[in-house]
Amino acid sequence: MHELSDLQGIIAKEVDNLSFPEYPGQLYEPISYILALGGKRMRPALLLMACELFGGDVNKALKPAMAIEVFHNFTLMHDDIMDNAPIRRGKTTVHEKWNRNVAILSGDVMLVKGYELMMQVEDRVLRPIMNIFNETAIGVCEGQQIDMEFETQSGVKIEEYINMIRLKTAVVLGGALKIGALIGGAPEKDANFLSDFGINLGVAFQLQDDILDVYGDPEKFGKQVGGDIISNKKTYLLIKALELAEGEQAGQLDILLAATQFDVAAKVAAVTDIYNQLDVRQYAETAMQSYADKAFAALEQINLPAAYKQYLHDFADGLLVRES
Amino acid sequence: MHELSDLQGIIAKEVDNLSFPEYPGQLYEPISYILALGGKRMRPALLLMACELFGGDVNKALKPAMAIEVFHNFTLMHDDIMDNAPIRRGKTTVHEKWNRNVAILSGDVMLVKGYELMMQVEDRVLRPIMNIFNETAIGVCEGQQIDMEFETQSGVKIEEYINMIRLKTAVVLGGALKIGALIGGAPEKDANFLSDFGINLGVAFQLQDDILDVYGDPEKFGKQVGGDIISNKKTYLLIKALELAEGEQAGQLDILLAATQFDVAAKVAAVTDIYNQLDVRQYAETAMQSYADKAFAALEQINLPAAYKQYLHDFADGLLVRES
Numbered sequence: 001m002h003e004l005s006d007l008q009g010i011i012a013k014e015v016d017n018l019s020f021p022e023y024p025g026q027l028y029e030p031i032s033y034i035l036a037l038g039g040k041r042m043r044p045a046l047l048l049m050a051c052e053l054f055g056g057d058v059n060k061a062l063k064p065a066m067a068i069e070v071f072h073n074f075t076l077m078h079d080d081i082m083d084n085a086p087i088r089r090g091k092t093t094v095h096e097k098w099n100r101n102v103a104i105l106s107g108d109v110m111l112v113k114g115y116e117l118m119m120q121v122e123d124r125v126l127r128p129i130m131n132i133f134n135e136t137a138i139g140v141c142e143g144q145q146i147d148m149e150f151e152t153q154s155g156v157k158i159e160e161y162i163n164m165i166r167l168k169t170a171v172v173l174g175g176a177l178k179i180g181a182l183i184g185g186a187p188e189k190d191a192n193f194l195s196d197f198g199i200n201l202g203v204a205f206q207l208q209d210d211i212l213d214v215y216g217d218p219e220k221f222g223k224q225v226g227g228d229i230i231s232n233k234k235t236y237l238l239i240k241a242l243e244l245a246e247g248e249q250a251g252q253l254d255i256l257l258a259a260t261q262f263d264v265a266a267k268v269a270a271v272t273d274i275y276n277q278l279d280v281r282q283y284a285e286t287a288m289q290s291y292a293d294k295a296f297a298a299l300e301q302i303n304l305p306a307a308y309k310q311y312l313h314d315f316a317d318g319l320l321v322r323e324s
Numbered sequence: 325m326h327e328l329s330d331l332q333g334i335i336a337k338e339v340d341n342l343s344f345p346e347y348p349g350q351l352y353e354p355i356s357y358i359l360a361l362g363g364k365r366m367r368p369a370l371l372l373m374a375c376e377l378f379g380g381d382v383n384k385a386l387k388p389a390m391a392i393e394v395f396h397n398f399t400l401m402h403d404d405i406m407d408n409a410p411i412r413r414g415k416t417t418v419h420e421k422w423n424r425n426v427a428i429l430s431g432d433v434m435l436v437k438g439y440e441l442m443m444q445v446e447d448r449v450l451r452p453i454m455n456i457f458n459e460t461a462i463g464v465c466e467g468q469q470i471d472m473e474f475e476t477q478s479g480v481k482i483e484e485y486i487n488m489i490r491l492k493t494a495v496v497l498g499g500a501l502k503i504g505a506l507i508g509g510a511p512e513k514d515a516n517f518l519s520d521f522g523i524n525l526g527v528a529f530q531l532q533d534d535i536l537d538v539y540g541d542p543e544k545f546g547k548q549v550g551g552d553i554i555s556n557k558k559t560y561l562l563i564k565a566l567e568l569a570e571g572e573q574a575g576q577l578d579i580l581l582a583a584t585q586f587d588v589a590a591k592v593a594a595v596t597d598i599y600n601q602l603d604v605r606q607y608a609e610t611a612m613q614s615y616a617d618k619a620f621a622a623l624e625q626i627n628l629p630a631a632y633k634q635y636l637h638d639f640a641d642g643l644l645v646r647e648s
Contacts, residue, residue: 021466023466024466024469024470024473026469026473027465027466027469078428078429078432081425081428082425082428082429101405101406101472102469104402104405104406104428105402105406105465105468105469105472107432108402108431108432108435108465109461109462109465109466111432111435111436112435112458112461112462112465113462115439115454115458116458116462119451119454119455119458123447123451126450126451127443127447127450130439130443130454131443134436134439134440134443137433137436138433138436138437138440141351141429141432141433141436142345142347142348142351142433144429145348145350145351145426145429146348148425148429149348149350
């Protein structure tokens, strides 16, 4: 078994080797640009890992791993347009550096390139893998749409939120693992358990991200602490707080959310204070742990040597304990 | 063999039967909306036609025909954003009726739905058909990008223009025919000739569209006559005129193109007058005829009964003699 860092190295090299036509330049340059911005390449690493766990050669899974990475970056390129985001991983976003039309069309062709890469598998798994890829892509689009609707929707429920992050974030982890497993020769049943592991892990990971936005160590978190609070992002914490707050607290929270002019630090402090009073962090951590437990329960079901399951368990622990 | 009108009827019914999830509504409603705007459904009709010509059952080609129609409408939805178009087939465009983000994301999921539909073929043709679909989709994206670049590019050459319309318009006709032929059981060689027929026919069709924009009968053309002239669209006629114009004519043309305020009818008349002086209509008709001839030459190569080739020939004639 390769170490995670080895797999990430293999992927980094393969991403560097991806080449696109020179003409028309404005269609293909943004693809190389966004792929070169880096990232942890966790999705393609999971795909390779799953392939290897079931005895497959990682080289047979490299193109599908690239497919998942290209697909993921397509979603980032289009999400950045939709979110009006100026910066992605410290660099100018594609729609800002070129223009909006370039970002739409380059994104479109990335999705097609994703399919082209995903097809580079043996015939025996072509159809099931393409089906998983379709389902994954549809899930991500649905998740993004629901997330956008939440911005203007009042009374969002925790279960709706969990469903949204499952679609937007978690199904790609599940899909990557399942595709890798099938390439590696896993039986359908084990591939499904591994997919469940990935989906539940993905939900737990997103809940952790919600917690870290407020309670994370600024030096380790890598994003602006309180960013979700500043933008009124409907996270698990905010949705739970809105559900629990009553009387004066509810009024304070509404005022903080409705303010169009505010001191950023003061808003973060005031909302965090309400979160603390309502103990929403504890709710979020309990929810996160329950999804982690579901992930580990699925993992237990897989017919793999104990050492391999431990490898996945350690991977999940590493992902979920970035800090707290 | 079904008549073209029968095939169009079969397609209309199948489009009506396409159903999408109810949630999230803003993701899926725009898909049903744009598909219901109608159109001649020429691309899916060609796919069914090709299947039947080679002895296949049109029912086996229905889902891939829907795939081509859904894909085509995905390109329209995204093109309309890029072109800031307010109206499509007499109705409000998706990005105007909902908003830009909805049009981006609904378009994305349409592309995925296109793949899902296209996969509903027998295993023996799954991989070749998906390859053709990928190539077609990439061609259309490249064509759209090149077309957008032409807007601000001076000195566009006729051969660059032909390449652009080949990619943006013609490869879908070729792709639809080739996919239908393979489903129908055509040998690779015949499927390729049929694809060549479609591509050359598509180029001829687009050149005819350029001519009709200026010289068409307003009652039959279905679009505003002179629309390309008003918007300085780089059509075959304009590119040829820019190539041929010298001295005073060239100066006049430059002034007409540079004007930011103008009387619409006067501009159309003045540009048309220059076109007439330079005889660009004749050049365009000669070019159109040469692509029609290439299409018919490819048709001749196909190993099919003469009556079937005549059917395709008649179809092409019908397409190319809408009026003149």
